[in-house]
Each structure stands twice: as C-alpha cells, then as structure tokens.
Amino acid sequence: MPWLQLTLDAPRHEAQRLSDALEEAGALAVSLEAGDDEPIFEADWNATPPVWQQTRIVALFPEDTDIAQSMAMTASLLGLAEPPSYRTETIADQDWARVWMERWQPMHFGNNLWVVPSWLTPPDPEAVNLILDPGMAFGTGTHATTGMCLDWLAQHSPRGLDVIDFGCGSGILAIAALKLGARSALGTDTDPQALVTARENAERNEVLDRLTLCLPEAVPAGMAADVVLANILAPALVALAPTLIALTKPGGWLILSGILVSQVDEVVAAYAGHIDFEHQQREDWAMLTGQRRATDPLATI
Template sequence: MFELRLLCGESQVEAVSEALEALDALSVSVEDADAQTDAEQALFGEPGLPPPREGWQRSRVLALFGQRAAAEEAARLLAAQDFFADGQVQGIEEVPEQDWVRLTQSQFAPVEITPEFWIVPSWHEPPAQARRVIRLDPGLAFGTGTHPTTRMCLRWIARQPLHGRRVLDYGCGSGILAIGAALHGAPEVDAVDIDPAAVQATLDNASANGVELRAGLPEAAQGRYEVVLANILATPLKVLAPLLCGHVAPGGELVLAGILERQADELAQAYAPWLRLDVADTEDGWILMTGQR
C-alpha cells in the first residue's frame, strides 16, 4: 500500500478529495498541516452536523493506493489541474503491511461502566470484577460504550431498580441501552430506531448477549413505559418531546442524552409542558437529563 501526501489550501480540499476518490484512492483523509505548532487551528463543529469548513488554511491530504504506479499517476494528473495550482505534492511513501484486524481490535478495550458492569468486545476476556457484561463489537450502528453519552445512560441503568419496569429505548442504535436494561432486570424491553440496520444490529446483539427484547421501527413502540431512554442529539430530542413524553407512564422516568452542557436550558424548556428535566450526570461536556412524569 502507498500513501500520496499532498499540501493544499482550505479552498482546494473538497476538489482535491473528490478528484482522489475519482482516481480510485482506497481512502482519503485531511489533517491540519500546522498541527502541533503555534499556527495550529481548532476546527470544531456541532455533533451530527457538517463541519464548519472543509479543511484548514494549510491542509495535508493523505490518499492511500494499492500500487505505487496508481499513486504516481494520481499525483501527475492532479499537478496538471487548475484547482491544484497552488498545491504541492509532498511525496509518496510505502505503508508497511500490518495486521489491520488486530490493529483495529487493539483500539477497543473493555469499557468500565461501574466496577461490576462492563462492555467487553468479543476478543477480550471480561475483567475479574465484572458481574454484568455486555458483549459488543464495533459495528454499523451507534453505541459501543466509548462515547460519554452512552456511558452516562448505562450508569443510570446500573443504579436503578428495573425489575418489573417496562423499558423503551428510542433511537436504539446498537441496542446497547436496551440490552443493559434487560441485564439489569427489566422484564419487558422495546427498542426502536428509524434505521433498519440498527434494528437488525440490536436483534443480533441481544441474541449474542442472551437477552430477550423486541426491536423494530418507531411505530413498534406501543403504549406507556416506566422508563423511556433516548440517546440521540438535542435537536431531534426537542422535536420528539411530545412523542417521548407520551410514552412515559405516570410516575415513570424519562432519560435523555446526546445533549451538550450549554443546551440544558433549551431542553428543559422544550419538555416543560410535560415534566421537569434536571441534569443527572455530566462527562466531557455532555450531560444526562432525567425527569419524572
């Protein structure tokens, strides 16, 4: 495998990236060419929204090709394009062969939720102190336990008496919250998502963990629940306020995540007609909000 390294301005990044993809690059990535220097630029965007800019003032574009000849041809063709007039070809380097499966797996270690509750990929042994374990490998659906919002939801689940309580996981992704609720004693768990791939992932993950739950599209959520969990993002959570609150049984609890600290007031206002939301947990700038019907 061979890596073509290019330097270009912010305005060129999109055109260069599209050209590399058209030239059959196996992957294209962009990074700040001034990273780790005084000229480094912070480039932040809202979760779930497109980045504010396509690249940095000085962007390094890296493209992988299977053969050196393909990388050389891509460099030659790019150099002749008007949109790359101010760009530079910095070189082509061979990328050493690696065990990519093992390398990928090494990035996903067991995740502690509580000292007794862990998320453990299938290639790891559970820690000795683990009493409850969710076996979950990275997949297409959101929710592997590495994100603060997922961890906060699971911490909340681990500290609740769920025996005899009907639970809804709205926007289930991988099904991790639904599985966590089932493992902590919830006798009836429904998990719904707008993405059919997430529904299938939830069913597969539930089977792998030996728990029973129902999974389907949003219309599969029927009636009221003693616990409603929704780990999405602030904007859809505001839109869903009437629907989610309508699924909370009297005396039941609503648990919301995917919310930044600065969004607490707007979420509280959106849900005020039905219940009072309070911040129950916080981690790395994210918050967990809960309320009782």
C-alpha cells in the same frame, strides 16, 4: 513494507460509493468508521437519517502509489469534477486486523456493568458483561452520551421494569437494561439497518426473547414504560417531547442524552410542566434525568 494511508470524511450515503471507487483506483483495503461516533437523528423527524451521519473512510495503498492519480481516477469513477478533500500519511507495515482490535478495550460503567468486544475476555466474569463489537450502528459506549446513559442504568437498577430505548442504534442501552434485569425492552429506530444490528447484538447477549424492535411508527398505541432512554440530538428531543413524555409512565424515568451543554435550557423548556430534570455533564455533553409527574394529565400517544 510501509503503506500510504489515505483518510477522508464523507456523508454516510456517499461512503460506500467512495469505498468502491477507491478500491477500483488501487486501494488494497478500505474501512469505514463513524466520524466521532456521533448520535443518530437530526432535527427532521420525518426524514430517515442514517445510522451515523458522517463517515470516515480509511484506505491503504502501496507506498509507491501516485495518490493524486488514484484520486483523479476515483473522482472520474464517481462523475466528480475534482477529487474530494483527503489527507495521507506513510505508516509502517502492521497486522491491520490486530491493530484495529487493539483499539477497543472493555469499558466499565457503574459498579458491575462492562461492555466487552467479543474477542476479549471479560475482566470480571461475575459482573454483567455486555458483549458488543464496533459496527454499523451508533452506540458502543465510547461516546460520552452513551457512557452517561450506561452509567445511569448501572446505578439505577431497572430490575423488573419495562424499558424503551428510543433511537436504539446498536441496541446497547436496551440490551444493557435487560442484562441488568429489566423485565422487557423495546428498541425503536428510524433506520432498518440499526434494527438489524440491534437484533444481532441482542441475540449474542441472549436477551432477544425480552426485546421488541420496531420502527417508530410501529410502536404500539398507548404504550408506556417505567424507564425511557433517548440518546439523540437536541433538536429531535425538543420536537419529540410530547411523544417521549407520553411513552413514560407517570412516576417513570425519562433519560435524555445527546445534548450539548449549551442546549440544556432549550430541551428542559420543551418538557416543562411534565418532568423536572436534573442534569450531569461529561465533556461538552449533558444528560437530563427526571421522573414524569405522577399527576401529569398528558394523554398517551
């Protein structure tokens, strides 16, 4: 039979309550997904941001459901004066698990790096295959910001190098570096759930023995790496410039992503005197890549 699909967007901290209320109001299934697969971190480094900032909630109801009544009940359960804004459409009966899985296909980066959902066979078994399912934390490779970082790693072998993934989310960049031969990687994130997800992904990809995961305040004092990647938003990249510079060894690479093209000059200025960046663009997003000057006097953190 056909179904009514209801979709609404909400801040992540409200998403679970909304999901529970929708089920109480008659939804037969509710799924949560990232709104636009956006990078984590906002400008306020002292806050604890969610794994993603905006969540899309998709709920399925029987075709004959009075949606207005169900949403009124949802609002009542949440103590709201009126229901949140939503949109509906009628959709045909389908195998929903199969349809969801079909949305995700292997993604190819550089010459020999693939990101492959666990239910699919890698297109090239001889390539470097990172097994990663869509899930709670940002970073599946679909967003331009993550894709540019993966392309860079695939084209600039980190073999034998130490890598830091700052704002690691799902751990995709640290895990990719390790699969490509990095000696070690450290992933850090302000969200404990992201670290749990990253650990699970690293274990699945058999690189957990070379990966350290921790909150930012637990990064060892004086630590520096050959390659530092930070796929976070521009205001955070500006605020964290001294930290990210210090985490990069003199002569090491710093890769910054999550930057709108219009924000490039502001971010570059924050690192002036320490790193000379080149930048590339994909869609409306830019990635900056550069090496820390070998004679840079900036003290380590």
